[in-house]
Structures are given as C-alpha cells and as structure tokens.
Amino acid sequence: MTPPPLGRSAGKPGGRPAGGPKPKGTGRRTLVAGNWKMNLNHLEAIALVQKVAYDLKPDELERVETVLFPPFIDMRSVQTTIDGDKLALGYGAQDLSPFDSGAHTGDVGGPMLARLGCTYVIVGHSERRTDHHETDAVVAAKAAAAYRNGLTPIVCIGEHEDVRVAGTHVEHCLAQLDGSLAGVTPKQAETIVIAYEPVWAIGTGRTASAQDAQDMCAAVRGRLATLFTPEIAAGIRVLYGGSVKAANAAELFTMPDVDGGLVGGASLVAEEFTAIVRSGPPA
Numbered sequence: 001m002t003p004p005p006l007g008r009s010a011g012k013p014g015g016r017p018a019g020g021p022k023p024k025g026t027g028r029r030t031l032v033a034g035n036w037k038m039n040l041n042h043l044e045a046i047a048l049v050q051k052v053a054y055d056l057k058p059d060e061l062e063r064v065e066t067v068l069f070p071p072f073i074d075m076r077s078v079q080t081t082i083d084g085d086k087l088a089l090g091y092g093a094q095d096l097s098p099f100d101s102g103a104h105t106g107d108v109g110g111p112m113l114a115r116l117g118c119t120y121v122i123v124g125h126s127e128r129r130t131d132h133h134e135t136d137a138v139v140a141a142k143a144a145a146a147y148r149n150g151l152t153p154i155v156c157i158g159e160h161e162d163v164r165v166a167g168t169h170v171e172h173c174l175a176q177l178d179g180s181l182a183g184v185t186p187k188q189a190e191t192i193v194i195a196y197e198p199v200w201a202i203g204t205g206r207t208a209s210a211q212d213a214q215d216m217c218a219a220v221r222g223r224l225a226t227l228f229t230p231e232i233a234a235g236i237r238v239l240y241g242g243s244v245k246a247a248n249a250a251e252l253f254t255m256p257d258v259d260g261g262l263v264g265g266a267s268l269v270a271e272e273f274t275a276i277v278r279s280g281p282p283a
C-alpha cells in the first residue's frame with residue numbers, strides 16, 4: 001500500500017519525533033490559526049493550502065491543530081482543496097454576521113459557513129473593532145451567532161499601545177473579555193478559544209515578550225475561572241497573536257498559559273507558517 005502523502009489524514013500518528021518539543025502537560029492541544037486577512041485570490045489560496053499541507057507531516061498536524069482563515073471569497077476553493085485531498089487542516093472564517101439570514105447586504109451568515117464545513121470563526125479582531133467600530137456587544141452577538149450554528153468562536157481581545165504604556169492593559173483586556181463573552185454559557189465556554197492580541201504588536205514586527213504574553217494569558221485564564229469554573233478555564237485555549245514568526249513561536253508556545261498563536265503576516269508564507277506549526281509543543 002502506498003503511504004499517504006505528507007500532510008494528509010493518516011490515522012493515528014506515531015510518537016513524538018526524536019528531538020521534538022516536550023509535552024506541556026496542560027491537556028490543551030496547541031492551536032495555530034493562520035489569519036490571511038484580506039490577502040490572496042482564490043488561485044493563490046489553493047496554492048498556499050497545498051504548500052502548507054504537503055510540507056507538514058501527519059504527526060505534526062496531529063500534535064498541533066492547524067486552521068486556516070481565508071477571506072470569504074476563497075473559502076469554497078479552500079474547502080474543496082482540503083476536503084478533496086483529505087488534508088488534515090481545518091478552516092474557518094475571519095468574521096460572521098450576527099444575523100443568520102435575510103436582508104443584510106454584504107454579510108455572511110453562520111449557516112452558510114457551517115454548511116461549507118467551517119469549524120471556527122474569528123470574532124472581535126482588533127481590525128474589525130477599529131475598521132467597523134465593533135463593540136464588545138457586537139462581538140458577543142457574533143459569538144452567539146457562531147454557537148447557534150455549531151461554530152467555535154475565537155474571541156479576540158487586546159490593548160492599544162497607549163493603554164499598555166499607562167499600565168492598565170490587564171484591566172482593559174479583562175473588561176473586553178467580560179463584554180465579549182456576555183451570554184456565553186458554561187457549556188459553550190468549554191470549546192471557546194480566546195486570542196490575546198496586543199494591537200501594538202499586530203503587523204508591526206514588535207512581538208510581546210513571551211513573559212508578557214504569558215502574564216496576560218494567565219490573567220485571562222483567571223478571569224475565565226471566575227466567569228465560568230476553574231475546571232472549564234483550565235480546558236480553554238488562550239492564544240497569543242501579534243508578529244508571531246518562526247523565530248519566536250517556540251518560546252511563546254512553551255509558556256504554560258499560551259496555547260498557540262493567531263498568526264497574520266507569517267501565515268501567508270508557507271515555509272514560515274509550517275515552521276511556526278512545528279514549534280508547537282504537544283499537550
């Protein structure tokens with residue numbers, strides 16, 4: 001029998017590769033999410049999906065959940081490529097409508113995304129909060145729309161530089177978290193993903209230090225324990241985003257409360273993105 005090509009679903013993976021990263025012991029599977037933002041047409045999208053999938057080995061994709069977030073216009077091409085070639089990659093949307101259907105020009109609804117096989121949807125990204133004036137209440141409505149349609153929201157929070165300089169970043173982010181999770185039930189929270197993205201680090205090349213990322217992700221987990229239960233909080237994945245690259249991913253991802261990354265620019269370059277995925281430690 002011909003062995004399956006690299007990056008395809010190949011059943012149970014083998015053990016940890018010799019010399020690979022050590023398990024963190026958290027039980028939380030590392031998640032690397034590639035947010036393509038408003039980049040790549042559908043042909044470029046197909047090419048990138050193929051490069052990523054064929055560069056990653058089945059055991060690497062088993063160890064690190066790897067999910068792509070193409071623009072809506074590319075979604076069908078990405079889905080066809082992943083499903084048609086049985087690639088072990090997930091895909092999701094960068095946003096969704098708070099409404100499920102109807103007269104909402106330009107919106108894309110949760111039922112459409114679910115029908116296309118999306119599993120995750122990003123809500124509350126700082127670029128949407130800025131460009132489209134999305135408030136915490138809007139983000140909460142979008143998270144509700146995600147759950148209503150069987151999608152898992154990746155809820156983004158993060159502070160601007162002036163807030164960090166003022167030293168109120170923790171309070172700021174926890175208040176954003178409270179508002180953005182309004183209405184989320186404990187049952188729903190079991191699957192939610194939070195992404196801490198300091199706005200000053202997004203697309204700037206200025207990554208937060210691993211310790212700063214850890215401190216905020218730990219504070220987020222602490223607040224999740226209050227909002228839900230300590231047991232639920234212990235199972236929730238909290239990602240860091242903001243100039244994650246191959247050179248800094250391993251240090252970030254080995255921090256105890258950092259469960260992976262939301263990657264923008266570096267997710268557009270196959271070799272860089274796959275190196276980031278490889279940096280992910282086992283749970």
Ligand SMILES: O=C[C@H](O)COP(=O)(O)O
Binds near residue numbers: 035242
């Ligand atoms: O969604 C991704 C984040 O905004 C990070 O983007 P970046 O990796 O280009 O800094």
